[in-house]
Amino acid sequence: MQTLLEVRNLKVYYYLEDGIVKAVDGVNFFIRKGETVGLVGESGSGKSTFGLSLLRLVPTPGKIVGGQILFNGTDLARVEERRIRLLRGKRISMVFQDPMTSLNPLMRIEEHLMETIRIQERLTQKEAERRVKTLLSEVGIPPERGKDYPHQFSGGMRQRVGIALGIALNPDLLIADEFTSALDVIVQFQILSLMKKLRASHNMAMIFISHDISLVSEIADKIALMYAGQIVEFAPAVAFFEEHLHPYSRGLLDSVPNIELSDQTLSYIPGMPPDLINPPSGCRFYPRCPEAEDKCREKDPPLIEVKPEYWVKCFKYERKRR
Amino acid sequence: MKEKDVELEVVGLKKYFPVQKSFLERVFSRKLEYVQAVNGVSFRVKRGQVFSLVGESGCGKTTTGRLIVRLIDPTDGRIFFKNEEVTSWQGEKLREFRKFVQIIFQNPYASLNPRMKIGEAVGHPLEIHRLATGEQKKRLVVQILEKVGLEPAEKFYNLYPFELSGGQRQRVAIARAMILNPELVVADEPISMIDVSLRAKILELMLSLKNERNLTYVFITHDLAVAKYISDWIAIMYLGEIVEIGRKEDIFSNPCHPYTKALLAAIPVPDPKKAKKEIQLKGEVPSSINPPSGCKFHPRCNFAMKKCRSLVPSLHPLNKDGNHQVACHLF
Amino acid sequence: MIDVKYSLSKHIVSGIRAIFPRRTAEYFALIGLILILSIIVMAIFAPLIAPYNPIKKVGDILERPSNKFILGTDGLGRDILSRIIFGARTAILVTFLAISISLSVGVFLGLLSGYIGGKFDSVFSLIMDAVYSFPGLILAIVLTAMLGPGIVNTAIAIAVIYTPTYFRMVRGLVLSLKESLFVEAARAIGARDRTIVFKYIFPNVISSVPIVLSLNAADAVLTLAALSFLGLGLPAPTPDWGFDLKAGHAYLAAKIWWPSTFPGLMIVILTLGFSLLGEGINELLNPELRR
Numbered sequence: 001m002q003t004l005l006e007v008r009n010l011k012v013y014y015y016l017e018d019g020i021v022k023a024v025d026g027v028n029f030f031i032r033k034g035e036t037v038g039l040v041g042e043s044g045s046g047k048s049t050f051g052l053s054l055l056r057l058v059p060t061p062g063k064i065v066g067g068q069i070l071f072n073g074t075d076l077a078r079v080e081e082r083r084i085r086l087l088r089g090k091r092i093s094m095v096f097q098d099p100m101t102s103l104n105p106l107m108r109i110e111e112h113l114m115e116t117i118r119i120q121e122r123l124t125q126k127e128a129e130r131r132v133k134t135l136l137s138e139v140g141i142p143p144e145r146g147k148d149y150p151h152q153f154s155g156g157m158r159q160r161v162g163i164a165l166g167i168a169l170n171p172d173l174l175i176a177d178e179f180t181s182a183l184d185v186i187v188q189f190q191i192l193s194l195m196k197k198l199r200a201s202h203n204m205a206m207i208f209i210s211h212d213i214s215l216v217s218e219i220a221d222k223i224a225l226m227y228a229g230q231i232v233e234f235a236p237a238v239a240f241f242e243e244h245l246h247p248y249s250r251g252l253l254d255s256v257p258n259i260e261l262s263d264q265t266l267s268y269i270p271g272m273p274p275d276l277i278n279p280p281s282g283c284r285f286y287p288r289c290p291e292a293e294d295k296c297r298e299k300d301p302p303l304i305e306v307k308p309e310y311w312v313k314c315f316k317y318e319r320k321r322r
Numbered sequence: 323m324k325e326k327d328v329e330l331e332v333v334g335l336k337k338y339f340p341v342q343k344s345f346l347e348r349v350f351s352r353k354l355e356y357v358q359a360v361n362g363v364s365f366r367v368k369r370g371q372v373f374s375l376v377g378e379s380g381c382g383k384t385t386t387g388r389l390i391v392r393l394i395d396p397t398d399g400r401i402f403f404k405n406e407e408v409t410s411w412q413g414e415k416l417r418e419f420r421k422f423v424q425i426i427f428q429n430p431y432a433s434l435n436p437r438m439k440i441g442e443a444v445g446h447p448l449e450i451h452r453l454a455t456g457e458q459k460k461r462l463v464v465q466i467l468e469k470v471g472l473e474p475a476e477k478f479y480n481l482y483p484f485e486l487s488g489g490q491r492q493r494v495a496i497a498r499a500m501i502l503n504p505e506l507v508v509a510d511e512p513i514s515m516i517d518v519s520l521r522a523k524i525l526e527l528m529l530s531l532k533n534e535r536n537l538t539y540v541f542i543t544h545d546l547a548v549a550k551y552i553s554d555w556i557a558i559m560y561l562g563e564i565v566e567i568g569r570k571e572d573i574f575s576n577p578c579h580p581y582t583k584a585l586l587a588a589i590p591v592p593d594p595k596k597a598k599k600e601i602q603l604k605g606e607v608p609s610s611i612n613p614p615s616g617c618k619f620h621p622r623c624n625f626a627m628k629k630c631r632s633l634v635p636s637l638h639p640l641n642k643d644g645n646h647q648v649a650c651h652l653f
Numbered sequence: 654m655i656d657v658k659y660s661l662s663k664h665i666v667s668g669i670r671a672i673f674p675r676r677t678a679e680y681f682a683l684i685g686l687i688l689i690l691s692i693i694v695m696a697i698f699a700p701l702i703a704p705y706n707p708i709k710k711v712g713d714i715l716e717r718p719s720n721k722f723i724l725g726t727d728g729l730g731r732d733i734l735s736r737i738i739f740g741a742r743t744a745i746l747v748t749f750l751a752i753s754i755s756l757s758v759g760v761f762l763g764l765l766s767g768y769i770g771g772k773f774d775s776v777f778s779l780i781m782d783a784v785y786s787f788p789g790l791i792l793a794i795v796l797t798a799m800l801g802p803g804i805v806n807t808a809i810a811i812a813v814i815y816t817p818t819y820f821r822m823v824r825g826l827v828l829s830l831k832e833s834l835f836v837e838a839a840r841a842i843g844a845r846d847r848t849i850v851f852k853y854i855f856p857n858v859i860s861s862v863p864i865v866l867s868l869n870a871a872d873a874v875l876t877l878a879a880l881s882f883l884g885l886g887l888p889a890p891t892p893d894w895g896f897d898l899k900a901g902h903a904y905l906a907a908k909i910w911w912p913s914t915f916p917g918l919m920i921v922i923l924t925l926g927f928s929l930l931g932e933g934i935n936e937l938l939n940p941e942l943r944r
Contacts, residue, residue, distance in 0.1 A: 042517045156606050184378035184544065187606055189588035211518060214590035218598070237594040255519045257547035259589050260596070262574075266522035266551055272487060273517065393841055420843040432834035437856035447842040498842065 001032040004172055004205050005054070005092075010067035010077070012046075012053045019277035023049040023062065025229035028303055033172065036199060036206040038220030038237070040213050042252075044273045046229040047209050051177045053077075054207075055094055056084050090120045093171040097178040099162030103150040109136075109161055110146035116168045131168075138201075139164045140194060156187035163194065167202055174199070177209045192219055214256055217241060222309075225249055228274040228284035231303065235310040245312045247289045283315070291316065328405065329506055329538045330367040330390065335360055335399035337385050341611060358610050359385040361562035362399070364637075367538055367555070369505070374541040374549040376585075377559035380607055383542045384428075386559075387508045390540060391425045392416060403506070421451060424499040428511035430491035434483040440467075441479035444498045451502065466497045470527060489520045493527065500531060508540045513548065525552055546589055550574060558582050561610055561618045564637060568646035578640065578648045580623050617651065625652055665925060682933025685867070688926030692919075696741035703735035708890040715909055725911040728900060733915055739892035740916065744923055747808045747886075748873045752866060754812035759819025760862065766820070767827025768850050778824070785817035793876055797885040807886040811876055815869050822865055826858045867931030871924045878920050894919050 012024035024046045031037050041047040052058045054069055056076060069076040071092070076084060088094075096102070103112060113132045117123065123131065136146050139160040145153075153161060159179065166174055176195070180188040196219060199206055210216050216223065223240040225233045225248065233246040244250050251269040258264060271288035280286050283296040295315055303311045304318060338356040360382040367373040375383040388394050390401065392408065401409045408419055427433040434443055445463040448454045454462055460479075467475035470493040483491055492512060499507055509528065513521040529552065531537060543549050549556055550570060557567040558579065566579040577583050584603040602624040608614060614621050620630040630651055637647045695702065704723075705711045710730035711722075718725040724733040762781075766774045784792070796810035830836060831854070839853050880886040881895030889896075894916040901912025 042519060154606055184607070185546075186378065186584055186588045186601065186603060188590075189601055212590065213518070214592040217592050217594045218590045220594070241593055241595075252519050253592060255522050256592055257545070257551045258592055259547040259550055259574075259586070260591050260593070264551060266525065268522035268526070269519040272489075391841060393837060417843040420841065425838075425841050427834055427838060429834055433838045435835045435839070435853050435857070437860075438852070446839075446844070450843045450845070450848070495838075498838075502842075 001034065003030050004033045004035075004071070006030040006068075006070045007054075008068045008070070010050070010053065010069065011065045012049050012058055012062055013065050014049075014062040016061060016277075021276045022229050022279060023276060024053065025279070027067070027226075027229070027231050029224060029231060029234070031173070031205050031207060034199075034203050034205055035222065036208060036220050037222045037224055038213075038216030039207055039209045039224045039226065040211070040216050040252075041226035042211055042273065044228070044276060045226040046276075047211075047226050048177055050226070051094065051175050051207065051209050054175060055088055055092055056081070057094070086120075089116060089166075089171065090169045091171055092173045092175065093166040093169070094175040094177065095162045095166040095179050097181050098158070099165065100150050100153070100158050103161075105150055108147050108149055109141075109153075109164075112161075113146075113164060113168055116165055120169050135164045135168055138167075138198065155183055156190060159183065159187075159191050160194070163191075163198065167198060167204070170202060171204065173205045173207065175207045175209070178211070179208070180215065181210065181212070188215070195219065213252060214258070225252070228279055229276060230284060230313060231311075232285065232313045233311065234303070235312075239310060243310075245306065245310075245317060246285075246314050247291050247316075248285050251288075251290075283313075327368045328366050329369045329371075329403070330540070331365075331402040331405075332386075332390065333364050333400045333402070335363040335386065335389055335401065336397045337382075337389055337394065338397045355611050358562050358613060360389065360396075361610075361613075363559075363562070363564055364399075365557055365564065365567060367506075367540060369538050370532075370536050371554045372532070372539045372541055372552055373555045373557070374543060374553040375557050375559055376543055376546055376549045378544055378585075378607060380561070380610060381559040382562040382610075383544075383559050384510055387425065387510045387540060387542050390506075391423050391508050392419065393425070417451070421502045422504050423506045423508070424502065424504040425508040425510065426492075426495050426499050426512050429515055430488050430495055431515070433495050434491055436483055438482075439479070440472075440481050440483070440486070440494055443483075444494060444501055447498060447502050453502070462501065463497075466501050467494075469531075470494075470497045470500075471523075472497070489516050489524065492516060492524055496524075496527065496531075500535075503535065504537070506538045506540070508542070510542045511544070512541075514543070514545070521548075528552075546585055558585065561607065561613050563618065563649065565619065565650070566646075566648045567637065572646040576646070578646075578653055579619075579650050580625055580652075581619055617649075627651060678933050678936030680933070681929045681936070685926045685929030685931070685933055688922055689930060692741050692923055692926065693745055695738050696745045699739050699742055703732075703738040705732035705735040707731060707735040707739040707892045715904065715912065718911055724915050727897065727912045728904065733897075733911060736892040736897055737894070737915055737919055740894045740897065740919065743804065743887060743891060743893045744874060744877065744919075747804055747811065747877050748870055748923075750805070750808035751811035751815065751873050751877075752870050754809065755815035755869070756819055756862070756866065758812070759816040760823050760858075762816075763820040763823025764827055764850060764855060764858070767824040768831060768846070768854065774824075777820070781817040781820045784813065785821065787814075789814040790876060790879055793880055794883065794885060797880055802886060802888045804887065807877065807880065810880075810886070811873050814876065815873065818865065818869060819862070822861060823858050826861060827854055830854050830857055864931045864935040867927045867934065871927035871931065874920060874923050874927065 007027055007029040010024055010027045014021040014023055027050060039047050039050065049058060049062065053064055054076065058064065064077045067077060110132055113135060114128050117128050117131055132146065133143055136143050141157060141160050180191050183191060208216055208219055217237060220237050223235060223237050224231050225246065227248050233240065233249050244253050254267045255269065257266060269288055274280060274284055282298050283301055286292050286296045289296065301313050301315045303313045305311050306317050337360040338358050341355040341357060363386055375386060377383050389396050392411065396409065400407055403423060411419055441463050444466060445459045448459050448462060464475040464479065467478055472478040472490060472493055486494065513524050516524060532539060541552060553570050556570055556573045557564045558581065560581050566573065566582045573582065577586055580602060584601045587599040587601045603622055605622045608621065616632045617630040617635050620626040623630065633651065635649045635651050637649045640646045640648060640653060708731065711732050712726045712730050714726060714728055714730045716722055716726040722732050722734065724737065727733055727736065762777055766777045792814055793810050796813060797807055800806035800810060836849060836853055839849050877886065878895030878898065881893045882899040887893050887896065897916040898913050898920065901916065904912055
């Protein structure tokens with residue numbers, strides 16, 4: 001399978017009055033056609049900023065200060081605004097936690113979809129209408145609801161509308177940023193099932209951004225775990241949950257309640273999330289790492305390919321290349 | 323029914339909120355509409371137990387919590403604390419009640435007065451109830467701050483909430499709730515706004531306080547996995563009613579109500595190898611203004627029978643000792 | 654005439670902001686404070702600073718600015734510089750008095766009204782809305798006409814105009830704060846209403862006041878000037894910038910610019926001072942909230 005998107009040493013900083021927040025600080029990443037990568041991280045990990053930067057949507061005072069975002073040979077980090085606009089929605093699409101806040105309350109859902117489609121594609125009115133009908137049924141919205149206004153939709157339905165808008169132009173890549181975080185668990189399940197169905201039928205790659213690692217395990221082929229603006233572990237999902245090589249991965253998984261286990265001992269990671277204006281020298285996880293050594297305080301470990309398709313950013317695995 | 327050791331009992335608790343209508347709406351429709359947030363909830367909690375109210379948004383669990391601590395008045399029903407009826411206590415009697423029953427809120431970023439220093443905020447209950455002043459008050463505050471892990475307490479004493487992280491603020495909220503040495507604490511989603519890797523720390527704190535002081539918790543959460551970890555008893559709520567209630571072990575080993583089963587199946591598990599489950603459930607939670615007739619769950623239930631549409635099922639025990647109860651016509 | 658001065662100071666503020674990058678907030682507040690303090694100092698030490706008696710004829714009429722009369726003389730031969738300096742007294746006194754009254758009454762009533770609600774709130778809101786909807790200057794004119802001239806009466810008249818501003822702002826804040834979680838938490842620990850209003854709600858309301866206060870003060874200076882310009886409020890020989898502005902107005906056609914320009918300039922400076930202070934405080938307080 002070919003690589004769809006490749007990110008090299010991406011750096012995105014926010015220039016605030018208090019200092020420079022290094023939200024994304026040297027991220028290497030790639031995703032293949034049709035693949036789903038779960039991007040997991042807690043607050044302050046940089047996962048949302050990373051998602052936004054792929055479409056150059058990082059709000060000021062943030063900016064991309066270094067690195068490359070290669071999509072089909074084009075570096076999205078550098079290309080002109082005009083060309084990015086052609087990509088947005090059409091080749092790469094993004095959906096957010098509450099799609100409703102970005103909708104015009106005076107426009108019917110149908111109209112939103114029509115507008116989205118016709119901005120990028122030349123279709124006749126009839127063709128566009130047909131497309132809208134298909135889309136609505138694909139996401140499980142009864143066709144007559146197309147005439148409704150945004151506020152008339154409930155939680156799960158809103159997310160469905162969001163999905164419809166996101167896939168309307170058949171993008172190669174869909175970025176979902178905490179897309180189901182505000183949903184109740186049953187609706188979340190339904191929406192996740194829908195997304196799985198759609199990614200198959202549209203042969204779409206997905207970057208699923210979430211703080212909930214259990215949720216991500218239900219949908220991702222690969223896991224990319226972020227901490228303090230960097231990816232610390234990047235591996236196929238099954239292998240990640242079995243091996244969780246990085247100390248942070250282990251700590252995180254140990255702190256997540258697993259409903260299938262009885263007599264679980266929940267633990268937590270000591271210390272506090274890092275200060276992104278003055279991150280720790282050396283390895284960012286060093287102050288909280290139970291296996292830290294002196295070397296970790298001085299040098300920042302590189303991403304090491306421990307085995308094919310499995311990367312860990314930790315000195316423990318420096319010599320363990322299999 | 324007076325049983326020994328029963329710390330809290332609620333009987334037939336109801337809370338209806340009138341729906342705010344616009345002027346035109348009021349002109350065209352005289353009918354008063356109500357959000358039936360809590361619609362007949364009854365349960366008993368014994369001293370030293372962790373009793374969880376579990377459900378999705380709109381099920382009434384948060385409102386029930388507020389009713390228990392008497393922040394709002396019930397529309398109907400009765401509340402008993404240590405076998406004394408507190409349903410309509412007001413004024414000084416209610417203030418007295420607050421020494422025994424406290425609440426921790428969900429949002430640590432909003433539950434602290436932004437203009438009050440931590441020390442002042444935590445010591446305020448002592449001042450209100452005239453239990454300690456001056457140096458003695460400060461000493462008690464420092465003590466409880468240390469107890470919840472905010473050390474050095476002297477430093478935290480003089481900080482403002484905005485200088486603390488979410489997890490630290492929640493500890494302050496816990497300290498404030500605990501300083502009066504209450505017997506019953508309602509915890510309303512206390513960890514849902516805390517980072518995942520720090521949640522267990524708060525839970526551990528709550529459990530250690532419980533063991534030390536023989537506290538009773540009413541733990542409100544939407545996360546069944548957390549409920550499994552921390553509870554002794556669990557009540558599953560849907561649209562203002564309890565649909566299943568029992569010991570933790572019973573609920574997880576033998577879930578009966580179709581809603582409970584759907585909830586369990588829908589919870590993500592951190593293990594991609596597990597077989598993907600199906601849930602036997604359609605649609606979304608309906609509005610609590612005009613809830614479905616009969617069994618409120620029937621429109622979404624794959625096992626609905628004819629009588630589910632008209633007859634309201636009541637909670638009845640599944641077995642002889644009456645501990646595991648379900649409100650469903652299937653049983 | 655007053656409108657020109659008002660928009661002039663507003664343009665100066667946005668002009669400065671356009672030139673200087675961030676952190677303008679602190680400069681603004683500082684400059685504003687310096688301007689205001691200078692005028693206060695001028696007012697306090699007026700008898701010591703002013704070269705001449707401001708209400709006596711000390712020279713020929715309409716003498717050009719010179720070494721003898723630094724800012725020239727007015728139409729009655731009085732030293733303009735002295736009149737400016739003494740004029741600071743009335744400007745400061747009336748403004749501060751007016752703002753103090755409207756602040757205390759408006760904030761207090763706003764707190765009570767917002768928290769108590771019900772009929773009490775309906776009645777006061779109605780009264781305040783009625784006063785608020787009146788064009789300020791007209792109301793001030795009517796009140797000064799009714800109350801008669803004098804510093805205190807003028808201050809009261811102006812205070813009435815601005816009280817609803819504080820009332821509405823505070824009431825609105827109280828209404829939303831009443832429902833906030835930390836107020837609920839206060840109730841949960843047993844706090845009495847009195848405590849909630851003064852320890853939980855008031856401190857969170859008061860931070861919004863300084864900005865409104867300074868901008869109000871700027872407005873009050875102009876209202877006072879307008880009243881004096883119209884011959885109301887303060888009795889004749891009292892040195893007052895607005896009054897002198899009007900008096901000097903007549904000579905402009907004859908290219909005699911100094912009797913009106915200098916008083917007008919002082920009005921602009923004081924208004925600017927308050928505006929800058931207000932804008933600065935606004936910027937300074939908000940970043941903390943933004944965090």
